[in-house]
Amino acid sequence: MSTPLLSLRGLLKRFGETVALDRLDLDVPSGEFLALLGGSGSGKSTLLRMVAGFEAPDAGQVLFDGRDLAGVPPHARPLNMMFQSYALFPHLTVSGNVAYGLRREGVPRAERDRRVAGALAMVGLEGFDRRLPHRLSGGQRQRVALARALVKRPRLLLLDEPLGALDAGLRERTGFELRALQRETGAAFIMVTHDQGEALALADRVAVLEQGRLVQLGPPRAVYERPATRFVASFLGGANVLEGQPDGAGGLDCPTLGGTLRPAGPLPPATTACALRPERIALRPGASGTNTAAGIIEEVAFRGDDSLLLVRMPGGAVLRVGHAEEDGAPPPRGSTVQLAWEAAAVVPLLG
Amino acid sequence: MRRLPLLVPVLWLGLLVALPLLVVLVLSVSWPAEGVPPFTLPGVAGLNGDAFALVLGDPYYRAAFGKALVVAGSTAGLCLLLAFPMALGLARARAAWRAPLLLLVLLPFWTGFLPRLGAWIGLLRDEGWINHLLQAWGLIETPLPLLYSWPALFLGMVHAYLPFAVLPLYASLSRLEPVLEEAAADLGANGFTAFRTVTLPLATPGAAAAFLLVFIPAAGEYVIPELLGPPSAQVVGRVLWQEFFQNRDWPTAAALAVLLLLALLVPIHLFQRLEARA
Numbered sequence: 114m115s116t117p118l119l120s121l122r123g124l125l126k127r128f129g130e131t132v133a134l135d136r137l138d139l140d141v142p143s144g145e146f147l148a149l150l151g152g153s154g155s156g157k158s159t160l161l162r163m164v165a166g167f168e169a170p171d172a173g174q175v176l177f178d179g180r181d182l183a184g185v186p187p188h189a190r191p192l193n194m195m196f197q198s199y200a201l202f203p204h205l206t207v208s209g210n211v212a213y214g215l216r217r218e219g220v221p222r223a224e225r226d227r228r229v230a231g232a233l234a235m236v237g238l239e240g241f242d243r244r245l246p247h248r249l250s251g252g253q254r255q256r257v258a259l260a261r262a263l264v265k266r267p268r269l270l271l272l273d274e275p276l277g278a279l280d281a282g283l284r285e286r287t288g289f290e291l292r293a294l295q296r297e298t299g300a301a302f303i304m305v306t307h308d309q310g311e312a313l314a315l316a317d318r319v320a321v322l323e324q325g326r327l328v329q330l331g332p333p334r335a336v337y338e339r340p341a342t343r344f345v346a347s348f349l350g351g352a353n354v355l356e357g358q359p360d361g362a363g364g365l366d367c368p369t370l371g372g373t374l375r376p377a378g379p380l381p382p383a384t385t386a387c388a389l390r391p392e393r394i395a396l397r398p399g400a401s402g403t404n405t406a407a408g409i410i411e412e413v414a415f416r417g418d419d420s421l422l423l424v425r426m427p428g429g430a431v432l433r434v435g436h437a438e439e440d441g442a443p444p445p446r447g448s449t450v451q452l453a454w455e456a457a458a459v460v461p462l463l464g
Numbered sequence: 465m466r467r468l469p470l471l472v473p474v475l476w477l478g479l480l481v482a483l484p485l486l487v488v489l490v491l492s493v494s495w496p497a498e499g500v501p502p503f504t505l506p507g508v509a510g511l512n513g514d515a516f517a518l519v520l521g522d523p524y525y526r527a528a529f530g531k532a533l534v535v536a537g538s539t540a541g542l543c544l545l546l547a548f549p550m551a552l553g554l555a556r557a558r559a560a561w562r563a564p565l566l567l568l569v570l571l572p573f574w575t576g577f578l579p580r581l582g583a584w585i586g587l588l589r590d591e592g593w594i595n596h597l598l599q600a601w602g603l604i605e606t607p608l609p610l611l612y613s614w615p616a617l618f619l620g621m622v623h624a625y626l627p628f629a630v631l632p633l634y635a636s637l638s639r640l641e642p643v644l645e646e647a648a649a650d651l652g653a654n655g656f657t658a659f660r661t662v663t664l665p666l667a668t669p670g671a672a673a674a675f676l677l678v679f680i681p682a683a684g685e686y687v688i689p690e691l692l693g694p695p696s697a698q699v700v701g702r703v704l705w706q707e708f709f710q711n712r713d714w715p716t717a718a719a720l721a722v723l724l725l726l727a728l729l730v731p732i733h734l735f736q737r738l739e740a741r742a
Binding site (some may be wrong): 165166167186187188189190193194196198200201202203204213214217218261262265 | 641643644646647648649653658661662665666
């Protein structure tokens with residue numbers, strides 16, 4: 114296998130008592146769109162700042178193209194970053210901002226002008242070159258920040274919550290544009306986000322961070338459908354996490370559910386919890402046997418394309434259950450319902 | 465009753481700013497006279513333009529204006545040079561350190577202005593501490609003429625006006641987001657280049673405000689040139705004082721004051737525009 118573009122080896126970082134990164138390993142190949150997903154304090158921003166050179170690891174290595182970047186200051190690192198609040202230079206025009214990095218490289222005037230114009234065209238900001246940042250909308254500022262980083266033609270672009278400051282309506286469109294730009298430039302993108310929808314929609318692979326550790330890494334679909342831990346299961350898509358004991362016959366006995374979860378494959382011996390996604394649970398009157406249970410509807414929330422039901426189970430667990438609109442109106446609060454799910458929907462959790 | 469809050473500042477400004485200004489203005493076109501007070505109002509005799517003609521025509525007075533501008537400009541420039549690293553250090557200091565450091569900047573204000581000048585005189589005069597020490601160590605035999613010199617004048621000016629330069633600079637530097645320098649570094653600027661291309665241009669309005677905040681009062685300074693400066697430091701403030709108290713030529717003194725005020729309207733206006741923008 115060829116050398117990955119970026120390779121993180123055993124990165125460790127402490128801030129006083131708290132461990133921001135806990136011996137983290139991660140490889141990013143050329144041209145990949147990787148999402149670093151995690152809550153606040155998960156270490157995702159620290160990781161990004163460490164790659165950019167703004168933080169030094171207490172231990173471990175950051176390798177770029179196989180070269181150790183230890184001691185290489187930010188301005189000499191062969192990568193660029195798009196900052197969370199964009200960090201546009203308020204005293205420079207749009208083209209001044211975009212040209213800034215090229216000036217530092219000493220790119221001749223004519224080529225600089227051409228590349229700045231090209232970068233502005235790429236993000237759809239032709240004709241804005243002489244505006245100052247404070248005269249731009251949030252979406253336009255985001256594009257300037259993107260153009261400013263991409264005009265340097267980096268092989269690796271770090272993006273810190275690139276869509277976080279945008280209105281909900283702009284986010285989806287900008288996300289698609291980000292994806293298209295990534296394909297067009299062929300650069301590897303590492304995007305930090307706390308928004309699971311963004312991570313799943315845009316990335317080739319999603320890396321889920323929890324308390325400075327990489328808890329799961331894989332393509333969005335795999336991470337979503339086969340969460341490795343309780344944290345990933347509930348953080349992505351709000352899966353039901355049910356605790357229990359293996360019953361010795363390939364099932365997990367869940368007292369809070371008042372039933373047994375039986376996965377399609379073998380249940381790893383030490384399993385103490387399984388995940389069950391709300392949309393994989395169906396209301397099926399008269400169903401009985403394995404992978405079924407009965408409960409009482411406690412709450413119904415209409416969400417547009419479906420409804421979310423909170424169903425209290427005999428053992429005390431409250432299951433989140435998705436109810437698709439095409440299946441008609443959900444039963445009212447207080448009804449007793451029979452729930453059923455496929456064995457494939459039961460995901461044993463490792464941690 | 466709703467107008468009452470407005471009335472207070474209007475009264476204040478009227479009594480303490482407009483009225484004295486009017487008095488000075490009237491004085492400057494009055495006729496000098498023997499007696500008490502040493503002038504007659506421009507009533508029957510009409511306006512007297514002699515004072516203005518004298519002040520504008522005589523090279524002695526023109527030189528006084530020139531020296532005042534040079535002294536004020538140099539003081540403001542020196543203050544800016546010293547204040548910039550101080551303000552930068554303050555703005556970049558840890559939050560817990562900022563309040564005590566700011567207090568240190570303001571500490572000179574806790575001592576009266578004249579005692580501070582007295583202290584300088586005590587240090588600098590021929591029988592002062594510095595000369596005494598230098599002689600005791602055998603470095604010099606006769607005292608150095610430290611006091612009543614241009615360096616002593618600027619020492620006193622910078623000491624008196626430095627806090628006025630530090631504060632607006634600190635205000636503008638502490639508003640700068642540190643992430644801007646990180647962005648510059650990320651785009652390939654080393655520390656010095658990032659400072660030159662990002663921090664410095666963004667601090668320019670603050671620096672200009674600091675310069676003017678020192679320049680404007682320094683241009684009319686009388687006490688420091690009088691007490692520390694050489695006889696040749698005949699700045700306009702000193703000349704004005706001499707006209708008023710020694711020559712008892714009130715119209716000429718008033719004309720000097722009016723012209724100084726007019727000359728300072730430009731920097732005052734610039735300062736207000738800078739403040740409005742910040």
